[in-house]
Every structure is written in C-alpha cells, then in structure tokens.
Amino acid sequence: MNSLLATGVYGPMLRRAILGLMFAVCLSLPTFGQEWARKMFSNFEHDFGVVARGAKAEYRFVFKNLYVEDVHVLNARSSCGCTIVSVENPTVKTYEEGAIVARVNSTAFLGARGATITVTFDKPYYAEVQLHVRSYIRSDVVFSPESVQFGTVEQGEEADREVTVTYAGRSDWKIVDVKTPANMTAEVEEVSRSYNQVVYKLKVHLDKSAPAGYLNDHIVLVTNDYRYEEVPVTVEGMVQSPITVSPGNLFLGVVKPGQTVTKTLVIRGKEPFRILSISCEGAGFEFDLSKEKDAEPKTVHVVPVTFKAGEEPGKIAGNIKIETDLGIEPPAPTAMAVINPNIP
Template sequence: MAEFSHILGWKELLVMDRLFRNFRRFGYPAILALVVFSSAELRAQEWARKMFDHFSHDFGVLVRGQKAEHRFRFRNLYVEDVEIESITSTCGCTIPEVTKRLLKTHETAEVIARANTLQFLGHKEATIRVRFRKPFPAEVQLHCYMYIRSDVVFEPGAINFGTVTAGTEAPAVTIIASHLTRGDWRILKVQAPEYLEVSFAELSRQPGRVSYQLEAKLLPTAPVGYIRDTILLVTNDLDSRLRNLYVQVEGVVVPPLSVRPSPLMIGLVSPGQKVLRKLVLQAQVPFRIISVEVPSEAYVVRFGDEPSQVQLLSLEYTVPEQPGKIKDTLRIHTDLATDGSVEVVVIGQIVEPQKE
C-alpha cells in the first residue's frame, strides 16, 4: 500500500476504502452514488492543480548538514484572488514555506521545500499539503524524496556568494567535504556551471576520515538574478548510487541599476480608474533619473532631480475604456555611464464593473 500511495493521494485511497465498505453494506447502487460524488470532489481540486507546473521532486543523495531546497512554482490563472489557508508536511525531513499567501491575477509564488539533513538520516519521503481558501476550497499535494547519508559531512552546508554586482568577480567561497568512515575515499572530479570556477584539494587523510576543501569563484559572466545551482562531486564510492554528491550554490547577482517591483502588477482595474504606484530604483553610486519613456498619455510619472543611490518614481495610470489585458513597457533612463537604462513591464486586466 505504501508504494501504491505514490500513485494515488490520500483522498483517492479514502474513496477506495469507502467504496469497499459500501459495497459490503449496500451493494452496487451505493457504489454508483459514491463514485459520482467522489469524482465531482476530485474534479473540484483541479483548478488548484492547474496553477502548478510539477508536483514532485527527488533530492537524490544528500549528506549530513547539507543545505538543499526545491521550489514548486505556481501562478494565479484566474480573475479571482487565490489565497492559501495552510501549508503542512507529513514528515519533519521536509520543511515547507510559501513565498506569498495571497495572489492577484497573473501573480506567481513558490512553495519552498527545504530538506532537514541535520535531524534525519536514511531514505525519507514527505507529502506537502497546500490548502487553498479562495476562490474555492482545494488541496494540492507535492511530494519530496531524499536519501540522507551520515558518513559524509559538508561544512558549511552550501556555497553562498551573498549579493554581487553584475560584471564583478566575487570573493572565493570555500566548503569542507569530509568522509567519516573511509580512509581511502576520494573526490575524483567536479562539474560546475560555466559561470563558476571550482577547484578542490585534499586537506587531510587519516584512518577512517578524509577531508577535502572546495573553492568556488563566481565569474563576471554570472547571469543577473538569483543563483540556485549545484556543483557535482564525483567520488570513488563503491556503491554507484552514492558516487555523485551535489553542493548547493546560492546568491544574488544584481545589475548596476535595479528597479522594483518588476514586473509591476496592477491586478484587476475598471475603465477610467486611476491607479497610483511607486517604483524604487537603486544603484551602487549616486545617480539621477533623466527621463521615462511611456507607451501612452495614460501614464504620468514624477521623480526628483537630486542625485542619490535610491530614487523613487511615482506613477499615475488612467485605465483605458476598452476591457482587455494590460501589458505595457516603461523605459527609465538615468545618468549612469554604463547600463544606465532599465525597463519595467506593467501587467493587469481591465474588466467591466459588475452591474448591481
């Protein structure tokens, strides 16, 4: 039954149990009625499942103390607001968190599943239950699998570069990988993304313990945005299933000029409505906003003229009369010598006001 539960969720298993019980008591008419009811109940969950692009993740082989996380992305496809009521896990080996509980139309969020490698060992499975309150009650189940080793340790549990400005080389970050039971254990090679320069060297070798130091450098070619990647360590483990180990790499590469929020979500708006929003621009050195290109006269922008590392831009948008989707691009120009311009996409939906 444990293997079968990977294919059918707990609700489907409950339905099957009810089918067998009702068959013994009332025969085929009761089964037919229950099948109709249960099918409708399961279909009612589909609106929530459609927002997710996948429902399971295998962390593979992890080591004690290793930092590992996976993100299940979902997007509000509907006109109504989507609100999460609760998020739980069936196993403490996986700690769930959601980045946003209330989503407007077209907004996205992530369910973050973090592996708890300090308190758990061996083969572990967890089901994350995401329960929605709006627009209708529903539940989506996400599944995580992992095998946590006790004989290998990473110190610290991940490589973290912090925040780095694009085009610059960040200081090198090191991590110690140790095997606690084999004196002949070796790291044979490493594989890393092309924007990382990685080297490794043996630190010590004693009876029953071997330690290696890995050094990673973030190259200036690293792409802008969040870094969530891995470095592969290929070892000489006798068991081929345990031979490959992965070190999580994380950090944030920020452009010389950034703007937030981006994209700018204005949600559902009515014809003729005036929408007020603010944008925050930030750079490493003081700068001024020179001009803003807007797609139409519906946009009015205001900004100061004093140099600063942080600039505030006020936006007033008069919603057009024609219902439909909004997807406009604003281009902001500054006096920065390099990469002095940035674009912001405005997204929303114009809907007719409801008639009373």
C-alpha cells in the same frame, strides 16, 4: 481573466431543486477545488537526488494566481519529518506568485526518504493540492558549512567562498570533477587522507559578470563512488543591483476596453542617476518622463505608468526596460493588465 465567483437568485418554489443541486455540488467540490488550485502549479514533484548529511537542500514549488480573487494558503504540511515545509507569500494577488518551500531534514534522517506535502487553500475556495518529494541522505559525506553562502554581493564585484567536504569510508574515495552553474567556477583541494577519512576544501568563485538577482543553484561534486557518483552542494546568495525597481511586477488591474488606469513605478539608486528612457514590450503602456527632462541626477525617481486598454479582451504583459546614465541595466519588472468587457 478567470473568476471563481458566481451569483444567482432562486425563488422559494425551487427550494427542493436547489437542495439537490447543492448536494451534488458538495459531492463534486473536492475534484473542482483540486482542479482550479492545481492549475496554479507548474510541477508537483521533485527529486533531490543524493544529499550529504547536514547539507542544505531546498526546493520551491512555485504557484501563480491566475484568478481575479486573492488566493490564500491556509497551511502546508508534510507526511514525514524528513521534509520541512514553509510557505512563501501565503496571500497571492492576481498574477503574483507564492511558493511552497520543501527542505530536506538531512540532520535527523538518513537513507532513502519520501514525503507527500499537502497544501491547503482557504480562499477563494477550499482546496487541497498534493506535492511529492524524495531524496537519499548520505551519512558518509558532510559539508561545513552546510552550503555555499555568498550573502549579498554588489553587481559587478567578485566573491569567493569555501566549504569543507569530509568523507568517512573508503580510503580511495576521490572527487574527480566539479560541475558549476553559469558565472561560477570551482576547484577542490585535498586537505588530508587517512584509512577511513578524506577531507577536501571546495573553493567557489563568483564572477563579476553574474547578473542581478537571487542565487539559488547547485555545484555538483563528481566522485569515483560508483553507487552515488554525484553529490550536489547548494549555492545561495543575492547579487544586488545598484538600481532597484518596485514593485517587481506592476499589475494595473482588470479594465474595460478603452479604459485608462495609472500607477507609479519607483526606481532607486545607491548614487544619483538620470533616467534616459523607459519602454515596455506590451502594447498600451506609457511612461511619463516629462519631469526627468533636464532634471538633476537623484537617487529616487517616481515614474507614472499609464495603461490604455484596447478593444481586444485578454491579458497584456511585457517586460519594462529602463536605461540610465550609469550604464547598468537594472532588473526588468513586468507590467500587466487584463482587458475584460464583462466587468461592472
């Protein structure tokens, strides 16, 4: 496990040397700060491509806390009003994730746009990380509504949504194909065509096979416009499992070799159910199901999870697999622990 904190004791006779050292450290802090913070990001730039005017286009720059100390985002700012920035989960604990969300301001801006996003961290140390986005906002294509919004859909159910696509320009403009992500189908129907405007109806179907979790993807409209052949349409929603598990990621802490720690996993259902088994890919994790044997079905189950550290230092992690009598596989949270022989 990494740690950014260090301590030391200095005698008064070393004052001059310490002052010199502090001066050198201060000079090097920007480089050091940028390096530890940059390590938390997996990528630093994103190209939105072509964006229709008024359409919703977002991208999440995800960062993961790799350190023992909490990480805190003080702010995130954009160099251009063409990109609106927000922060998801500004305080991030060990192995948790946060995100810097960049959204194209496609209502107020047109044409080729680019922005630099500066992310400022103030804990555990001050640091800045720069991210870069670019896009081309078209004025001749408009979606209504701005994206495909499925809202909340129960797992195992189907859903249908429609978006009106309006093009202003060439009378021969056409949508010739539609590319869809997994578990979705789509088709377009031409509604009207005049000398300067073409209107299509985009019909999107979400299959019942869609897994539980967030929908955040794109449908791509392929057109006969040789300049900007493809136009993406954002798809968002939530496929909700009848069974939920919290916390989503179970971090049992930083422990010494041989140490034992116990936390709880809460499993909820919309209807009463039984837990048949729980297992984990990571070594050392045990689940106490003694109270589940011969118990009546219930909507809330509280399961103790115990981790016994081995002798080998390092990170131990694995997905938790839960089997119930409902025949539906709930989301698989991750169990994590870190073995460190050097902790007090």
